[in-house]
Amino acid sequence: MSSTSLTRTLLGIGACVALSVPAMAEELPESIRIGYAVSDTGLYAGGAGTTITPNYKLWVEEVNQAGGIRVGDRQLPIEVVAYDDRSSSEEAVRAVERLINQDEVDFVLPPWGTALNLAVAPVLNRAGYPHLAVTAVSDRQQDLMDRWPRLFFFLSTSSHYAEGIVTMLEELRESGEIEGRVAMVNVADQFGIELANAAEALLEEAGFEIVYNQSYPPGTQDMQGIINSARQRDPEAFLAFSYPPETIAITDQAQTLGFNPPLFYTAVGTAFPLYQDRFGDNVEGVLGIGGVDVGSEVMVDYIERHTELTGQAPDLWASAPTYASLEVLQQAIERAGSIDHEQVVAEMEHGTFDTVLGEITLDGRAYWEGWQVGQWQDGVFRAIGPSDRDGATEIVLPKPAWQ
Amino acid sequence: MAFLDALLNGLTLGGMYALVAMGLTLQYGVARIMNLSYGEFLIAAAFSAYWLFQVQAINPLLALLLVVPVAFAANWLIYQIMLHPLVKRSRNRGELEVNSILATFGLLFVIQGLVLLLFGSNYFSYTYISNVFIISGSPIAADRLLAVGVAVVLGTALYLLLVRTRPGTALRAVSVDPRAAQLAGIDVRAASAMAFALGGGLVAASGVLVSMFTTFNASMGVVFTMKALIVVIMGGAGHLMGALAAGLILGLVESFVAVYVAPGLTLAATFALFLIVLLVRPTGMMGRAGA
Numbered sequence: 001m002s003s004t005s006l007t008r009t010l011l012g013i014g015a016c017v018a019l020s021v022p023a024m025a026e027e028l029p030e031s032i033r034i035g036y037a038v039s040d041t042g043l044y045a046g047g048a049g050t051t052i053t054p055n056y057k058l059w060v061e062e063v064n065q066a067g068g069i070r071v072g073d074r075q076l077p078i079e080v081v082a083y084d085d086r087s088s089s090e091e092a093v094r095a096v097e098r099l100i101n102q103d104e105v106d107f108v109l110p111p112w113g114t115a116l117n118l119a120v121a122p123v124l125n126r127a128g129y130p131h132l133a134v135t136a137v138s139d140r141q142q143d144l145m146d147r148w149p150r151l152f153f154f155l156s157t158s159s160h161y162a163e164g165i166v167t168m169l170e171e172l173r174e175s176g177e178i179e180g181r182v183a184m185v186n187v188a189d190q191f192g193i194e195l196a197n198a199a200e201a202l203l204e205e206a207g208f209e210i211v212y213n214q215s216y217p218p219g220t221q222d223m224q225g226i227i228n229s230a231r232q233r234d235p236e237a238f239l240a241f242s243y244p245p246e247t248i249a250i251t252d253q254a255q256t257l258g259f260n261p262p263l264f265y266t267a268v269g270t271a272f273p274l275y276q277d278r279f280g281d282n283v284e285g286v287l288g289i290g291g292v293d294v295g296s297e298v299m300v301d302y303i304e305r306h307t308e309l310t311g312q313a314p315d316l317w318a319s320a321p322t323y324a325s326l327e328v329l330q331q332a333i334e335r336a337g338s339i340d341h342e343q344v345v346a347e348m349e350h351g352t353f354d355t356v357l358g359e360i361t362l363d364g365r366a367y368w369e370g371w372q373v374g375q376w377q378d379g380v381f382r383a384i385g386p387s388d389r390d391g392a393t394e395i396v397l398p399k400p401a402w403q
Numbered sequence: 404m405a406f407l408d409a410l411l412n413g414l415t416l417g418g419m420y421a422l423v424a425m426g427l428t429l430q431y432g433v434a435r436i437m438n439l440s441y442g443e444f445l446i447a448a449a450f451s452a453y454w455l456f457q458v459q460a461i462n463p464l465l466a467l468l469l470v471v472p473v474a475f476a477a478n479w480l481i482y483q484i485m486l487h488p489l490v491k492r493s494r495n496r497g498e499l500e501v502n503s504i505l506a507t508f509g510l511l512f513v514i515q516g517l518v519l520l521l522f523g524s525n526y527f528s529y530t531y532i533s534n535v536f537i538i539s540g541s542p543i544a545a546d547r548l549l550a551v552g553v554a555v556v557l558g559t560a561l562y563l564l565l566v567r568t569r570p571g572t573a574l575r576a577v578s579v580d581p582r583a584a585q586l587a588g589i590d591v592r593a594a595s596a597m598a599f600a601l602g603g604g605l606v607a608a609s610g611v612l613v614s615m616f617t618t619f620n621a622s623m624g625v626v627f628t629m630k631a632l633i634v635v636i637m638g639g640a641g642h643l644m645g646a647l648a649a650g651l652i653l654g655l656v657e658s659f660v661a662v663y664v665a666p667g668l669t670l671a672a673t674f675a676l677f678l679i680v681l682l683v684r685p686t687g688m689m690g691r692a693g694a
Contacts (some may be wrong), residue, residue: 132476
């Protein structure tokens with residue numbers, strides 16, 4: 001036998017084994033194997049450790065305590081395989097390939113952040129796995145869903161969030177609370193740039209005066225130059241399209257330097273429990289991405305369960321959508337009565353699901369109803385925008401002075 | 404007003420850079436260990452300060468008295484147990500550099516893993532001093548000013564130690580030429596261990612001070628290692644005053660670029676300056692030419 005034909009034979013055997021795996025898994029599953037690779041270390045560890053990992057743990061624990069996921073007439077417990085992607089795209093791709101090929105998990109849960117979700121999307125797509133890209137935010141959402149037919153989004157596009165805060169500014173200008181001087185800064189990565197570009201275009205279109213508009217490199221901790229420059233231009237609204245460490249740094253240094261515009265907005269991280277722990281009563285009046293409807297009983301109950309079981313409060317922007325995505329997955333499996341990917345995806349696309357976000361549908365494979373703007377009021381990060389939706393709280397301006 | 408803002412901010416930022424880099428200049432310049440886990444020691448100290456402050460209610464300045472000696476001892480042990488065999492085995496400086504990079508790269512993950520295990524991957528920060536001084540209309544944060552003050556005091560004290568005392572002279576001799584130092588009757592192993600441990604104590608001190616005004620998590624060590632490395636190489640390895648000067652210059656450049664050019668270009672400015680210094684003086688601002 002020549003070496004090429006030997007190779008071909010081996011490949012053939014490999015292909016047969018690979019093809020027969022799903023069929024075997026369908027016959028006799030003792031448990032549902034769920035795998036995930038999230039950033040336990042590296043740049044994204046803070047975000048993943050706040051928003052993703054606690055929810056995965058909470059969900060697995062709760063489902064297993066209730067006996068498992070019902071598939072047909074059986075209750076199957078969840079078995080977890082977890083890896084650290086070290087905040088690296090290469091590592092994330094390798095880990096997901098390993099989960100699929102070596103660990104042969106039934107479902108793969110997504111990593112944290114836009115970059116890593118986009119990195120693993122082609123791998124999941126190729127293997128036919130559903131991909132619930134909860135913490136991915138991109139303006140190219142529609143393109144991406146067209147390209148990868150099993151990809152789902154739970155947070156809106158970057159422009160959508162920019163629209164949220166700009167619409168709010170327009171309402172405030174109409175009611176005469178502000179005249180229209182806006183200072184804005186953004187983190188120079190895809191998320192920050194998309195938001196800032198969208199916001200800039202919308203603000204200019206609406207005739208606002210942008211008195212300061214700068215970007216800073218990711219990971220910047222010294223914000224004094226930015227804060228001082230913004231302060232000297234005396235804006236009525238300060239918008240920072242920032243990531244968690246800089247959100248803290250910006251707030252901290254604005255406080256130190258006595259920069260207190262009537263409207264103070266920081267993006268990712270404002271809704272983190274850390275933010276409130278760090279700034280105490282000073283969070284009052286600060287705006288940010290996300291927010292919760294405190295009138296919703298399921299949400300309040302979720303926050304309590306999360307805090308009790310994981311020992312930390314949830315992020316009040318993306319935590320609930322993360323948990324809801326898991327509820328969607330579970331309900332879709334139960335309705336399909338199978339762990340077959342196509343059937344589960346079909347259920348997810350067309351069904352209505354009972355989640356911590358209320359009843360939701362994933363029409364067009366994306367959840368569009370999330371809150372765009374929140375504000376800390378009486379120690380709770382309440383949803384305030386879009387202001388015409390049920391459950392929105394009235395915005396409070398001007399922001400009280402830092403203490 | 405904008406000028407004074409930028410100047411004060413640059414000085415505090417530069418002071419922090421200098422503070423963070425001084426330990427590495429001792430470890431790299433004198434003990435000749437390229438310590439890639441340097442930033443992890445800083446983060447570990449920051450977490451210790453956090454824990455002591457939040458759980459034990461010991462203020463960060465008192466924590467210095469606890470954390471620094473512990474770090475000194477730990478680093479001394481690490482040098483004696485882990486790094487000395489590498490020094491013995493390496494035939495020349497280049498080989499030692501490669502060996503120490505590999506070994507401390509491993510150490511990086513050990514320390515990071517321990518911190519992760521104890522504290523998790525979340526961001527941490529706390530408030531200790533929130534006072535602000537106003538200098539002719541420009542605000543300056545007290546905690547940052549304190550960090551600069553400590554950087555200057557430590558830098559000067561160590562400089563005097565190195566220049567005016569016998570053990571200091573021995574350290575400098577080892578820094579210049581370990582083999583010749585041995586011929587002059589200096590215990591190179593003891594001197595190197597001392598330099599490495601001193602560097603470890605310094606990085607712990609900077610970790611405690613930096614934790615007062617930065618948000619940190621278990622994975623942020625590499626940020627500090629990189630900054631420290633730039634400062635050390637710019638200032639000239641082994642030169643405390645070089646590190647102090649390079650740190651201040653970098654801080655001022657970043658601050659002025661942020662105010663007068665664009666905050667987005669601060670990193671570019673840092674690296675441009677670094678490149679210019681390396682092109683003009685490859686051994687650093689205070690390094691000996693062709694040493």
